[in-house]
Amino acid sequence: MIETRKSYCRICQAFCAVEVDVDPEAGRLLAVRGDASDPMTGGYTCVKGRQLPDQLADPARLRGSLRRAPDGGFEPIASERAMDEISERLREIVAAHGPRAVASYSGTCAYFNAATLPVLKAWHRGLGSPSYYTSLTIDQPAKIVAVARQGVWGAGTHSFASADVALVIGNNPIVSQLAPPSGVTGFDTVRRLNQAKRRGLTLICVDPRRTELARRADLHLQIRPGEDPTLLAGMLRVILSEGLHDAAFCAEHVTGLEALREALEDFEPEYVAERSGVPAAQMIEAARRFAGASRGCATSGTGPDMAPHPNLSEHLIMTLNSVCGRVNRAGEKLDAPGVLSPAVPRPAMAVPPALLPPHLSLGDGPRSRVRGLRQIFEEMPTPALADEILLGGEGQLRALLVTAGNPILAWPDQRKTLRALQSLDLLVCLDVSLSATARHADYVVAAPLPLERDDVTLFSDIFYEMPYAHYAPAVLAPGFDAVEEWAFFAGLARRMGTPIELPGGALDPERRYTTFEVLELVTHGSRVPLERVRAREGGQLFEDVEVVAEPAPPGNPFRLDVAPQGIPEELRAVRAEPVRRPGHYGENGRFSHLLICRRLRHVMNSVGQGFPQSRAVGTTNSAYLNPADLERLGLAPGEVVEIESEHDAIPAVVEPADDIQPGVVSMAHGFGTSPELEADVAEVGANTGRLVSTETHYDPLTGMVRQSAIPVRLRRPSS
Ligand SMILES: Nc1nc2c(c(=O)[nH]1)N[C@H]1C(S)=C(S)[C@@H](COP(=O)(O)OP(=O)(O)OC[C@H]3O[C@@H](n4cnc5c(=O)[nH]c(N)nc54)[C@H](O)[C@@H]3O)O[C@H]1N2
Ligand SMILES: Nc1nc2c(c(=O)[nH]1)N[C@H]1C(S)=C(S)[C@@H](COP(=O)(O)OP(=O)(O)OC[C@H]3O[C@@H](n4cnc5c(=O)[nH]c(N)nc54)[C@H](O)[C@@H]3O)O[C@H]1N2
Ligand code: SF4
Numbered sequence: 095m096i097e098t099r100k101s102y103c104r105i106c107q108a109f110c111a112v113e114v115d116v117d118p119e120a121g122r123l124l125a126v127r128g129d130a131s132d133p134m135t136g137g138y139t140c141v142k143g144r145q146l147p148d149q150l151a152d153p154a155r156l157r158g159s160l161r162r163a164p165d166g167g168f169e170p171i172a173s174e175r176a177m178d179e180i181s182e183r184l185r186e187i188v189a190a191h192g193p194r195a196v197a198s199y200s201g202t203c204a205y206f207n208a209a210t211l212p213v214l215k216a217w218h219r220g221l222g223s224p225s226y227y228t229s230l231t232i233d234q235p236a237k238i239v240a241v242a243r244q245g246v247w248g249a250g251t252h253s254f255a256s257a258d259v260a261l262v263i264g265n266n267p268i269v270s271q272l273a274p275p276s277g278v279t280g281f282d283t284v285r286r287l288n289q290a291k292r293r294g295l296t297l298i299c300v301d302p303r304r305t306e307l308a309r310r311a312d313l314h315l316q317i318r319p320g321e322d323p324t325l326l327a328g329m330l331r332v333i334l335s336e337g338l339h340d341a342a343f344c345a346e347h348v349t350g351l352e353a354l355r356e357a358l359e360d361f362e363p364e365y366v367a368e369r370s371g372v373p374a375a376q377m378i379e380a381a382r383r384f385a386g387a388s389r390g391c392a393t394s395g396t397g398p399d400m401a402p403h404p405n406l407s408e409h410l411i412m413t414l415n416s417v418c419g420r421v422n423r424a425g426e427k428l429d430a431p432g433v434l435s436p437a438v439p440r441p442a443m444a445v446p447p448a449l450l451p452p453h454l455s456l457g458d459g460p461r462s463r464v465r466g467l468r469q470i471f472e473e474m475p476t477p478a479l480a481d482e483i484l485l486g487g488e489g490q491l492r493a494l495l496v497t498a499g500n501p502i503l504a505w506p507d508q509r510k511t512l513r514a515l516q517s518l519d520l521l522v523c524l525d526v527s528l529s530a531t532a533r534h535a536d537y538v539v540a541a542p543l544p545l546e547r548d549d550v551t552l553f554s555d556i557f558y559e560m561p562y563a564h565y566a567p568a569v570l571a572p573g574f575d576a577v578e579e580w581a582f583f584a585g586l587a588r589r590m591g592t593p594i595e596l597p598g599g600a601l602d603p604e605r606r607y608t609t610f611e612v613l614e615l616v617t618h619g620s621r622v623p624l625e626r627v628r629a630r631e632g633g634q635l636f637e638d639v640e641v642v643a644e645p646a647p648p649g650n651p652f653r654l655d656v657a658p659q660g661i662p663e664e665l666r667a668v669r670a671e672p673v674r675r676p677g678h679y680g681e682n683g684r685f686s687h688l689l690i691c692r693r694l695r696h697v698m699n700s701v702g703q704g705f706p707q708s709r710a711v712g713t714t715n716s717a718y719l720n721p722a723d724l725e726r727l728g729l730a731p732g733e734v735v736e737i738e739s740e741h742d743a744i745p746a747v748v749e750p751a752d753d754i755q756p757g758v759v760s761m762a763h764g765f766g767t768s769p770e771l772e773a774d775v776a777e778v779g780a781n782t783g784r785l786v787s788t789e790t791h792y793d794p795l796t797g798m799v800r801q802s803a804i805p806v807r808l809r810r811p812s813s
């Protein structure tokens with residue numbers, strides 16, 4: 095019997111609602127299609143999601159847990175037995191070295207599974223180990239630093255749904271399906287963008303590449319990679335000097351305006367143009383059109399956050415919104431109320447850093463032992479993780495539990511990552527396949543795939559500009575011994591006698607929980623109780639959820655600080671940098687190109703590289719260059735070159751792309767293999783993480799490594 099059920103895809107955070115045909119008896123997924131009745135995703139799916147049946151049936155999928163055997167290979171192990179042995183090893187490590195020696199790293203896919211991270215975080219608290227790491231700190235920690243220094247508006251910024259302008263910096267949601275709150279939405283993006291344009295939206299894009307989004311923009315500022323701080327400073331200077339900001343709003347809610355004005359003084363349009371490559375008239379027009387609109391925000395993706403001075407870029411982006419007063423005022427109904435998020439008040443006032451919850455402050459939590467780095471979002475910084483393993487002494491990491499992440503392909507400095515993983519006493523990977531990282535593990539624990547477990551759209555709750563949520567019960571059983579990630583950590587806690595405290599209460603070690611029960615404890619206090627979300631099939635709007643921005647208390651003294659300590663200093667430091675001549679980058683100007691980050695539609699980081707339709711689209715992460723550059727270098731499309739940075743070199747397949755400006759190489763991350771393996775770059779791609787060092791070009795506050803605007807040069811391989 096074939097049954098049709100509703101669920102949602104979890105390969106990326108778009109969480110597209112789907113209808114699936116399943117044969118429950120055979121345990122097979124027969125077909126998947128977008129659910130056109132869904133109010134958020136409207137039937138949209140992408141090439142990745144349409145391959146859910148291939149992912150489930152993939153012969154390369156893990157079909158049970160594995161343990162390292164004496165001969166160096168893997169042998170099968172029952173998952174309960176694996177948990178017994180792993181908890182025993184952890185107990186020994188904690189006894190000998192203390193709880194800090196036990197670390198976990200969770201990758202992107204852990205965020206697409208609502209129970210995983212809350213339980214894992216609680217497991218760390220219960221164990222007393224601060225060594226909690228995720229992909230957040232190699233992604234966009236700068237967005238958190240900006241909030242932690244400027245403060246945040248309690249009622250949120252204007253939504254995209256009501257915007258008449260959108261200024262988008264280094265974000266390509268048409269491919270990535272991810273936009274920050276108030277940004278051009280990552281859900282069913284093209285259709286919603288077209289609607290917005292019919293409404294009169296002005297779209298301004300800042301990107302070195304003429305992206306899928308930039309092609310639809312009214313104004314595309316094709317910036318030289320890494321020059322966002324200069325360009326944004328120039329735009330702010332235009333807005334403030336022409337008086338285009340919201341002076342009334344600033345008088346009441348903003349502080350530091352004069353100090354900011356002063357620090358921006360030297361960012362004259364001609365200087366900004368020379369440095370950023372954006373003509374002065376275009377920069378000025380963008381500033382005027384942004385400030386001249388009435389609603390809408392400046393937002394960004396990974397582009398400026400991977401490049402140098404990420405915290406400064408994010409601060410200036412936030413400042414554009416603050417000085418133009420692009421925030422929800424008292425009495426306004428919020429488009430993005432949050433259905434699964436806690437039902438907290440949303441006051442129309444600045445919430446200064448001192449009043450922010452601990453996870454949003456640059457607090458005094460445990461410090462990293464390297465480079466003076468600190469916790470961000472109550473997480474230890476992943477760029478320092480390999481060093482924390484390799485560096486001896488008190489606090490050295492001995493065990494690493496990797497959940498839904500792929501350090502070998504994703505962390506900066508791939509060779510160091512390998513050395514670190516190989517020197518651990520214990521490496522455990524919870525994954526759905528034998529990833530490049532899992533191949534080095536002592537234990538690989540098999541997790542079910544999304545359609546095989548209950549889940550709810552908690553991660554994307556803050557991005558939805560409608561009161562929307564989707565609870566998806568499992569539609570298939572894995573048919574083998576698989577452990578859900580939360581159950582794995584609850585299993586370790588039970589064996590080790592440590593507590594797991596969730597927002598709705600502690601897990602009782604004697605009880606067996608369903609995933610729904612755990613999700614109820616995780617979403618405790620949400621605006622809509624989880625039971626109500628589960629009661630309806632498919633994605634739903636909860637129209638009765640109405641959140642209105644509340645007035646600030648009279649005499650409210652709080653302000654958004656647009657010139658906090660560190661910002662004027664960093665602006666001056668940027669202004670003092672030498673202007674790089676195009677074609678002469680890096681140390682001694684030895685590098686001809688800047689390599690920038692990008693995403694590919696048919697894969698999600700390292701996920702999907704083995705899917706059949708994705709392989710038909712492409713098997714490698716090509717190095718895209720302007721056709722004129724290929725010609726100048728005497729390279730033919732499809733040819734293999736060596737890309738060399740200050741740190742290391744990788745092979746890559748070059749392809750022409752006229753959406754890229756000359757002097758730029760655009761290349762996706764998450765490809766390649768572990769460095770000790772021989773591999774054909776045309777078949778598996780190359781690892782851009784190998785090109786960067788964690789110790790030279792990094793942000794002093796977060797340790798975030800320069801993963802875009804990397805000086806490189808290209809040449810034919812020497813052999
Ligand atoms: N040079 C360079 N490096 C970068 C970036 C860059 O732009 N340039 N980008 C950075 C960014 S933004 C990020 S987020 C990181 C990504 O870093 P990671 O998140 O560490 O890498 P992914 O490739 O997303 O790893 C996902 C892993 O989860 C597994 N998986 C998939 N589904 C499931 C599941 O349901 N359960 C479990 N347990 N496992 C599952 C996959 O098999 C895969 O091994 O990389 C960063 N690295
Ligand atoms: N299909 C697909 N979707 C994904 C992923 C994937 O791998 N594939 N990865 C997911 C992850 S982990 C994340 S974090 C999100 C990221 O989501 P996005 O940030 O939207 O990711 P990208 O599409 O890489 O867009 C980044 C843009 O920044 C530009 N850029 C690079 N350097 C600079 C610079 O110096 N300045 C400026 N202004 N722009 C620059 C690039 O040209 C690119 O267009 O996407 C998620 N979604
Ligand atoms: S992978 Fe594609 S289908 Fe799946 S959620 Fe993301 S955009 Fe939607």
Ligand SMILES: [Mo]
Nearest residue numbers: 202229232233
């Ligand atoms: Mo990411």
